Amino acid sequence: MLGLWTVHAHTYLLVLATITTLVFALPITLWPLTWARLMGWRLPEHTDLAVYFGRCLGAFILIVEALMVRAGLTGEAITTTFEVLAAVAALMVLVHIYGAVKRIQPLSETLEIGMYSGMLLLTLLFWPTPSLL
Template identity: 75%
Template sequence: MIGLWTAYSQDFLLWLAIGTTLVFALPIFCVPLLWARLMGWAIPRETHLAIYFGRCLGAFILIVEALMLRAALTGEALLFTYQVLAAVALLMILVHIYGALRRIQPLSETLEIGFYSGMLLVTLLCWPL
């Protein structure tokens, strides 16, 4: 299973980078509270900490996006980028399962378990050999 679609490893990264940059990274980095509202989160009265953490998370997502874009366009650090991507997917699955079990997140976040599980599966299928 691992690497079954290796020929598409760079194409997958390019499309994933474009999609996740537009849907996650830029909105979380630029307008974290608007993104949170759209995802169904209740916004606290005091928002400075939420904005700070949102921008920090967005910054780290942008780093992963840059890794994916570089590997997609040049092939440089392709295996490393896939290792990072698999780690991100696995940890995000765990984070979202925890939130779902504790019932401390909106439905949209629980549904992301499926997104990250699918991302992990396609990451493994496209793994560069």
């Protein structure tokens, strides 16, 4: 399974970067509380810490987006980028499972278990095999 779709690795990175930038990275960075409300989070009156954490998370997502775009366009650090994506997806599955088991997140976050599991599977399927790139 690893690298089954290697020849499309660059396209996968560019498509994934576009979608995740528009749906997650920019909204979380620019409008963290609005994004949180849209995702079903109930917010308390004091939100400065939530805004801070939202912007920090958004900034890190934008770094991953930049890695994907660079690797997708140039091939530079493509294997490292796939390693980062696999680690992000695997850890996000664990984070969301924890929240679901503890019942401390809205349904939209629990559904992300499937999204990140799918992203992990796709990342493995598109894994760049040097001989096929």
